[in-house]
Structures are given as C-alpha cells and as structure tokens.
Amino acid sequence: MKRIGIIGMLWGLLIATGFYPARGTLGVLRVAHHVSIVGATSLMPLTKRFVPEWEQKHPGVVVSIAAGGSWAGILAVTEGHADIGMADLIPPSRLAVRLVGYPAGRLAVAFIANNKDGVKEVSESQLMQLLLGRIPNWRSIGGRDEPVIVVSRPLSSGARAMIDSFLPPPGLSADAIIQLSNGAVLKTVRDTPGAIGYVEWRPGMGGVTMLGIGHHAFDTTHLATWPYFTKPTFYVHKRASDLVKNLAQALSQAPAKTDFGIYRGHVITPKGLP
Amino acid sequence: MKRQMGMGDQCLYRVVWVGAFSLVVLGIAIFAILFWGTAKFVLAHGLNQSLLGLIYEPTQGRFGLLPFMAGSLVVSGIALAVAIPLALSLAVTVVDMTPRRTETVRQILSGLVAIPSVVFGWWGLSVVVPAIRWISGHSGFSLLAAGLVLAVMILPTLSLLSINALTRVRVQWVEGSLALGATPDQTMGRLILAVSRFPLLEASIIALGRALGETMAVQMVIGGRVLLPHGLVSPGATLTTQILTDMSLLPPGVSGHHVLDFMALLLLAAMYGMVVLLERTRRMSP
Amino acid sequence: MNTKPAPDLVVQNLSVHYGEQVALKDVTLQIEGGQILALIGPSGCGKSTFLRVLNRLVDRSAEAHCTGEVFLGDTRVLDPKTDVVALRRAVGMVFQQPSAFPFSVFDNVAYGPRLQGVRSASRLRSLVESSLKQAALWDEVRGKLRRPAASLSGGQQQRLCIARALAVSPEVLLLDEPTAALDPLSTAKIEELILALRGDYTFVLVTHNLQQAARVSDVTAFFRQGRLIEIAPTRDMFTAPKCEETEEFLTGRYE
Numbered sequence: 091m092k093r094i095g096i097i098g099m100l101w102g103l104l105i106a107t108g109f110y111p112a113r114g115t116l117g118v119l120r121v122a123h124h125v126s127i128v129g130a131t132s133l134m135p136l137t138k139r140f141v142p143e144w145e146q147k148h149p150g151v152v153v154s155i156a157a158g159g160s161w162a163g164i165l166a167v168t169e170g171h172a173d174i175g176m177a178d179l180i181p182p183s184r185l186a187v188r189l190v191g192y193p194a195g196r197l198a199v200a201f202i203a204n205n206k207d208g209v210k211e212v213s214e215s216q217l218m219q220l221l222l223g224r225i226p227n228w229r230s231i232g233g234r235d236e237p238v239i240v241v242s243r244p245l246s247s248g249a250r251a252m253i254d255s256f257l258p259p260p261g262l263s264a265d266a267i268i269q270l271s272n273g274a275v276l277k278t279v280r281d282t283p284g285a286i287g288y289v290e291w292r293p294g295m296g297g298v299t300m301l302g303i304g305h306h307a308f309d310t311t312h313l314a315t316w317p318y319f320t321k322p323t324f325y326v327h328k329r330a331s332d333l334v335k336n337l338a339q340a341l342s343q344a345p346a347k348t349d350f351g352i353y354r355g356h357v358i359t360p361k362g363l364p
Numbered sequence: 365m366k367r368q369m370g371m372g373d374q375c376l377y378r379v380v381w382v383g384a385f386s387l388v389v390l391g392i393a394i395f396a397i398l399f400w401g402t403a404k405f406v407l408a409h410g411l412n413q414s415l416l417g418l419i420y421e422p423t424q425g426r427f428g429l430l431p432f433m434a435g436s437l438v439v440s441g442i443a444l445a446v447a448i449p450l451a452l453s454l455a456v457t458v459v460d461m462t463p464r465r466t467e468t469v470r471q472i473l474s475g476l477v478a479i480p481s482v483v484f485g486w487w488g489l490s491v492v493v494p495a496i497r498w499i500s501g502h503s504g505f506s507l508l509a510a511g512l513v514l515a516v517m518i519l520p521t522l523s524l525l526s527i528n529a530l531t532r533v534r535v536q537w538v539e540g541s542l543a544l545g546a547t548p549d550q551t552m553g554r555l556i557l558a559v560s561r562f563p564l565l566e567a568s569i570i571a572l573g574r575a576l577g578e579t580m581a582v583q584m585v586i587g588g589r590v591l592l593p594h595g596l597v598s599p600g601a602t603l604t605t606q607i608l609t610d611m612s613l614l615p616p617g618v619s620g621h622h623v624l625d626f627m628a629l630l631l632l633a634a635m636y637g638m639v640v641l642l643e644r645t646r647r648m649s650p
Numbered sequence: 651m652n653t654k655p656a657p658d659l660v661v662q663n664l665s666v667h668y669g670e671q672v673a674l675k676d677v678t679l680q681i682e683g684g685q686i687l688a689l690i691g692p693s694g695c696g697k698s699t700f701l702r703v704l705n706r707l708v709d710r711s712a713e714a715h716c717t718g719e720v721f722l723g724d725t726r727v728l729d730p731k732t733d734v735v736a737l738r739r740a741v742g743m744v745f746q747q748p749s750a751f752p753f754s755v756f757d758n759v760a761y762g763p764r765l766q767g768v769r770s771a772s773r774l775r776s777l778v779e780s781s782l783k784q785a786a787l788w789d790e791v792r793g794k795l796r797r798p799a800a801s802l803s804g805g806q807q808q809r810l811c812i813a814r815a816l817a818v819s820p821e822v823l824l825l826d827e828p829t830a831a832l833d834p835l836s837t838a839k840i841e842e843l844i845l846a847l848r849g850d851y852t853f854v855l856v857t858h859n860l861q862q863a864a865r866v867s868d869v870t871a872f873f874r875q876g877r878l879i880e881i882a883p884t885r886d887m888f889t890a891p892k893c894e895e896t897e898e899f900l901t902g903r904y905e
C-alpha cells in the first residue's frame with residue numbers, strides 16, 4: 091500500500107506540473123538562485139555563449155535560457171514569468187515603465203535580394219514599394235524579368251516590428267512568405283529567384299545581394315552609419331534583484347557580442363537605473 | 365487452481381490504473397482549458413471575426429480562421445491523395461512476396477517512420493520547393509509543397525498499416541479464392557482489398573490525423589501567408605503552423621491570446637472527429 | 651446436374667519435396683471418374699500435399715518441387731503449360747478450416763461465377779440457388795442470402811463452401827478433412843451430401859475419421875510418411891488389409 095501512495099504522489103506531482111504557471115522551473119524544485127532568460131532568437135547565440143562563463147563566477151546560480159521571440163520576452167518579464175527578457179523591439183510605454191533595459195548596441199537590418207534579381211541598390215522609396223508589394227517585377231526597377239517575392243519574419247519578430255514602423259499602411263505585403271527565423275529568411279532569399287527580404291546581419295551571412303539603400307551602401311566595416319537597425323536589449327523588471335540586474339548588464343556588455351553582429355551606435359544610458 | 369492476485373500483480377494493476385486515470389484527467393483538463401479560452405475569445409471577439417472570418421490581422425483585432433482551416437484541409441487532402449495510391453501499390457506488391465522479404469520491407473518502413481519531421485521539412489525545402497518553383501514559376505512555397513512533403517512523411521506509416529491490413533487477410537480465404545479459379549489479380553481486387561477495406565480506411569484516418577497535426581515540416585515549406593489561398597501553388601498556412609508562428613506574438617495576457625486556444629480546439633475537435641470515425645469503421649469491419 | 655463426365659484420376663510416381671524435406675514419395679494410384687477416394691494416414695503423411703498437387707495450390711509454396719505425372723482426364727496437371735486457372739475451375743476444394751469469405755451468403759456462392767464474368771443478376775440468382783440446393787443448404791438459408799456467412803453455423807459454413815465450389819461447375823472435388831471441426835450431426839449432413847453427389851464428381855476426401863472413410867468412400871488409400879502404403883476398395887481395406895502397417899493403423903495401434 092505504501093508503494094501505491096508514492097506512485098500516487100508522483101502522478102499528482104506530474105499532473106501539478108502541467109498546471110503550474112510557466113516559470114521555466116518547477117516551484118517545488120526551485121533552487122536558491124535561479125535566473126530565467128526568455129526572448130529574441132537574435133540574442134540567443136550571444137546569451138548561450140556568455141552565460142556559462144558568468145555561471146562559473148557565480149557558483150550556486152543556475153541560468154535557464156529559452157527562445158520565444160522579443161514579444162514573449164518582454165511580456166514574460168513584466169508578468170514575472172521570467173527574470174530577463176531579450177528583445178530587439180522597443181516595448182510600448184505602458185510596459186516600458188515597469189522595465190529596466192540594458193541595451194547591447196545595434197543589430198544591422200540588411201535588405202537582401204536573390205543574386206539573380208539583377209539589382210544591387212534601390213532608393214528608399216523603391217525599397218518601400220517593394221516591401222509593400224507594389225512592384226510586381228524586378229524589370230520595372232532595372233533588374234531581370236523576375237516576379238518579386240517578399241520574404242519576411244512573423245509579426246512577433248523585432249526586425250519585423252522595425253520594418254512595420256517605417257512602412258505606411260497597410261504595411262508589409264500580405265502576400266509575403268513568412269519564415270520563422272533569420273536563417274530561414276536568408277536561405278529562402280538565397281534559393282528563390284525574385285526574392286527580397288531582410289535579416290539581422292551577422293558575420294558569415296552570404297550568398298545573397300546586400301542591397302544598398304539610397305546613398306547608403308551596406309558595408310560591414312562601416313555599419314555605424316547604416317540607418318536600418320534594431321536595438322537588442324536585455325530587459326529586467328524594475329524590482330529585480332541585483333543578481334539579475336548584474337547578469338543583464340554583463341550580457342549587454344559581453345565582449346563576444348561583436349562576433350554576433352552587435353555593434354556600438356551612440357551610447358544610451360538605460361532609463362531607470364539607480 | 366484458483367489463486368488470489370499476487371502482491372506484484374496487484375501493485376502493477378494499480379500502477380496501470382493510476383496511470384490510465386491520470387491520463388483521463390489530463391485529457392479532460394487540456395480540453396477544459398482550451399474550451400475555456402475559446403469561450404473567452406468568442407465572447408470578446410464574436411464569431412464573425414474569428415471562425416468565419418477571412419482576414420487575419422491579430423494586431424488589428426481581426427482573427428479570421430477560415431484561411432487556416434482551408435489550408436489544413438487542402439494540405440492534408442493533397443497528402444492523402446498522393447500517399448494512399450502509393451502506399452496501396454506498395455502494399456499490394458509486398459503481399460505477394462515471401463514472408464522474409466515482407467519482413468525486410470517492414471523493417472525499412474519502420475526505420476523511415478522514425479525519421480524526425482524536420483528532416484522531411486529540410487528535404488522539402490531543398491527539393492520540393494525548388495521543383496515546384498521550376499514547374500510553376502511561383503516561389504515554390506505552397507500548399508502543394510506542404511502536401512507533398514506530408515505525403516512522403518506519412519507514406520511509411522500508411523504503407524506499414526496497409527501491409528498489415530492486407531497480410532492479415534486469412535490464408536484460407538486467399539487459397540479459397542485461388543481454388544475457385546481466381547487469378548492472383550482477381551484475388552487481390554475482389555477478395556484481399558474488399559476484405560481489408562475497413563482496415564485500409566482506418567489506416568487512412570490515422571495517416572490523416574498525422575498529416576493534420578504535423579507542424580514543423582509544413583511550416584518550413586508552406587510560406588506562411590495568412591490570406592485565403594487561391595490555388596495549390598499559392599503559399600498559405602495551416603492551423604498548426606499559425607499556432608507555431610503566433611505563439612510568441614500572442615503570449616498569455618495579450619489581447620487575442622485565446623485565438624490560439626480556439627485554433628487548438630478546432631484541431632482537437634477535428635482529431636476527435638477522426639477518432640469517432642475510426643471507432644465507427646472498427647465496429648463496421650468484420 | 652453436371653453435364654461433363656467426371657474425369658479419371660491417374661497418378662504416376664508422384665514425389666513432392668519442400669526444399670530438402672520429402673512430403674510425398676513415389677506415389678502411384680488410379681481411380682475411375684465419379685468414384686470417391688478417401689485418404690487416411692497419420693498427420694504429416696502428405697495427405698493435404700496430395701490434394702494441393704491436384705489443383706496446383708502447391709505452387710504457392712516457393713520451395714515445393716513436384717516430379718512424376720498426374721492426369722485428371724486428359725489434363726496433365728503438372729505440365730507447366732497447363733492453364734492453372736482453368737484447372738482450378740475444374741477442381742473444387744473445401745478446406746478443414748472454415749474458409750467462407752467474410753461476405754454475405756449470396757456473395758460467397760456468386761464469387762466463382764462472377765470471376766468468370768457472369769454479370770446478370772437473374773443468372774447469378776439461379777446459379778446461387780441451384781448450388782445451394784445441391785449442397786443441401788437452400789432450405790436453411792433461403793431468405794437469409796444477404797446475411798454474413800459468418801452468421802451460419804460451422805456445418806452450414808462448410809456446406810456453403812461446397813456450394814461455392816459447385817457454383818463453378820467443377821468435375822473434381824477435393825475435401826481436406828471437411829468435418830474435422832464439426833459436431834456429429836453436421837458431420838452426418840456433410841456425409842449425406844457427399845453420397846448424394848457421388849457419381850457426378852470425382853472426389854478425393856481426406857479424413858481423420860476412419861468410420862467416415864468406411865461409410866462414404868469407394869476406394870481408400872493409406873499414406874504413411876509420404877508413401878502410399880496400400881490402396882484398395884474400401885470394403886476390402888477395412889475388412890482385410892493386406893499390409894501389417896495398415897492393420898495397425900486401422901486398429902488404432904499407433905499414432
């Protein structure tokens with residue numbers, strides 16, 4: 091009979107986990123110091139590279155990392171489901187007042203076209219017309235006779251938010267092909283003649299035409315002047331512990347960030363810092 | 365000879381019972397949560413902007429789900445239409461083989477069943493999408509691509525189930541047919557296929573369930589366009605791929621989050637419908 | 651009923667191997683058309699194999715290999731050029747295990763005629779009716795022709811299989827222990843049926859039931875380990891067997 095009790099308890103526990111609010115960890119098993127990070131896929135590689143190093147310097151602290159997109163990251167932190175939210179979009183002010191942000195710098199948003207499109211640069215208005223889906227064929231802007239195919243990230247992505255912020259209504263072409271990650275967009279544009287898309291650039295990306303926009307050429311050695319970018323930021327709750335804030339700050343200043351395409355624009359002091 | 369259940373048996377019995385019971389509880393809980401979310405969503409947004417809507421703009425408060433339902437139906441339909449004839453011809457070929465060869469084919473198919481779906485997605489991205497692009501002149505990301513990838517994906521399962529269905533036909537029946545002067549083809553058509561029509565239908569329903577539920581492989585090749593698809597080579601989305609795409613856009617707490625519950629509930633309802641259908645065919649089969 | 655005369659069966663030096671294993675060895679026998687030949691012998695002695703040679707169902711075993719000559723009337727059964735489909739139409743078979751198809755009673759009997767392209771509903775009906783009558787099943791299933799065959803009793807199913815075989819107008823009937831799974835009453839009915847059909851068809855009946863062989867058959871053959879030990883008119887065989895082995899078997903001293 092004792093064994094039955096134990097089995098019953100185990101099952102109870104298992105079922106309870108199913109209903110326990112998602113906090114990245116099980117309540118009963120919560121260790122003394124656990125920090126959870128959720129958010130943008132564009133910051134995942136950096137975070138994954140940096141965290142083990144930080145954990146070594148802070149014995150007893152366990153860090154969990156989960157993807158989910160910028161939006162999910164910001165919401166998880168405001169709701170208290172996670173400690174640090176990675177995001178490359180600017181939170182709306184009603185949420186921003188509860189957050190402290192540690193900006194890491196800039197991620198260039200590169201506009202990429204398939205090599206067979208035959209266009210190397212477009213004006214800013216041409217770019218907008220392309221993304222709006224109003225230029226049906228590359229021929230009309232001096233390229234090859236290929237139908238234009240817009241490739242985009244979903245609404246939850248920070249890069250998409252940046253694009254939507256400068257496009258007039260009705261926004262990005264409804265005919266756009268949606269790919270879930272930066273890498274998938276790159277591959278799709280590279281393999282699909284006629285495709286145009288955008289990616290958060292990082293070293294090693296190639297096989298596509300990096301479009302120049304207006305008088306700006308996309309020059310990876312002079313990204314500081316490139317006008318299209320997102321601001322990847324580590325957000326924590328205002329009332330977060332010092333330990334969490336320390337980690338967010340360390341992440342935002344991790345030396346490895348240049349390896350992932352994050353570069354320094356002008357310095358922004360995080361609002362609400364003590 | 366009569367004996368009380370041993371201590372070990374009793375223990376095992378209870379473990380099984382507790383397991384089964386908690387599964388039921390879990391199932392009911394999932395259903396209840398989805399139903400609750402759906403009810404909240406429908407109360408807040410009405411049905412015109414959701415189930416019956418054509419326009420999906422979650423950030424503008426429009427949640428038309430018809431494009432995704434159409435996508436799910438068309439994609440699964442293509443998958444079945446392509447996979448069933450192939451699986452059936454494979455099964456018909458295999459049944460006439462020696463038992464040892466049949467076993468080999470079974471083993472190969474079981475191996476294929478174990479391939480994770482991303483692999484099929486990747487294959488679709490590198491082969492199917494370019495092929496459709498080349499033939500149609502469109503981007504290649506399309507319902508057709510998704511349907512074909514799914515067809516290949518469910519083919520091993522469907523073939524295995526079909527082979528099992530056909531080989532379960534009793535030897536006496538087959539020999540009885542041959543002894544009446546039926547050719548092997550006549551025996552296949554009039555006896556074996558006729559006798560196994562319900563198991564074959566069952567196999568198709570199981571395959572349809574898998575096709576309807578598949579997410580990752582489909583997402584990789586379908587194009588993710590949220591408008592009602594206007595043709596087979598047009599990009600589109602299914603209920604599952606749209607849940608995947610918008611899970612991070614609409615986390616709990618955001619207005620419209622419960623549309624995900626609604627989509628999940630639709631899928632669950634479809635699956636449940638299929639289980640009911642399955643039970644019916646089981647009861648009808650001899 | 652059957653217009654064609656029942657053919658003679660002539661077997662000369664028939665041997666069958668399954669791979670290395672010998673199932674029948676050098677069997678030679680002969681019976682006249684319309685007679686009932688009973689095969690008796692211990693399990694595994696090759697009785698079923700013998701039947702399966704006669705309608706070439708033995709071909710289904712890939713490793714089976716037959717030598718010798720078998721004639722059914724003018725047909726050289728083992729000749730590779732022989733049309734197996736035509737042969738099997740002429741040679742009906744009923745198995746030990748119930749082999750009624752999982753269809754309705756009607757569709758079971760109509761299966762054979764339909765194979766031969768009979769489409770007309772009235773022609774099928776009359777064929778089904780006459781076959782069922784011949785098989786002494788009509789009175790029991792009239793009005794229930796659309797019921798599944800599985801709803802019949804074991805004995806009725808066995809007679810249904812006989813009706814199914816009769817519907818393609820065979821000349822020979824092979825019965826492989828047709829009553830092994832039946833109760834005495836059903837067994838008696840089948841035996842009656844065989845006796846009623848005697849003369850119209852050449853019968854080969856495998857049976858474990860020695861009394862059955864004695865009651866029904868004209869000629870009895872005793873097999874042992876693939877060899878034909880003795881063949882004789884049934885009455886002689888059961889009263890005065892020539893071989894000691896046969897006597898031992900008939901008196902139940904082994905097996």
Ligand SMILES: Nc1ncnc2c1ncn2[C@@H]1O[C@H](COP(=O)(O)OP(=O)(O)O)[C@@H](O)[C@H]1O
Pocket residue numbers: 668671672673692693694695696697698699700711
């Ligand atoms: N398909 C087969 N493959 C290999 N051996 C077989 C096959 N069928 C029968 N045999 C063997 O041939 C011998 C004769 O079998 P069978 O004709 O079925 O005997 P019976 O009907 O008298 O019991 C047995 O030893 C049996 O094991």
Ligand SMILES: [Mg+2]
Pocket residue numbers: 697698
């Ligand atoms: Mg036998």
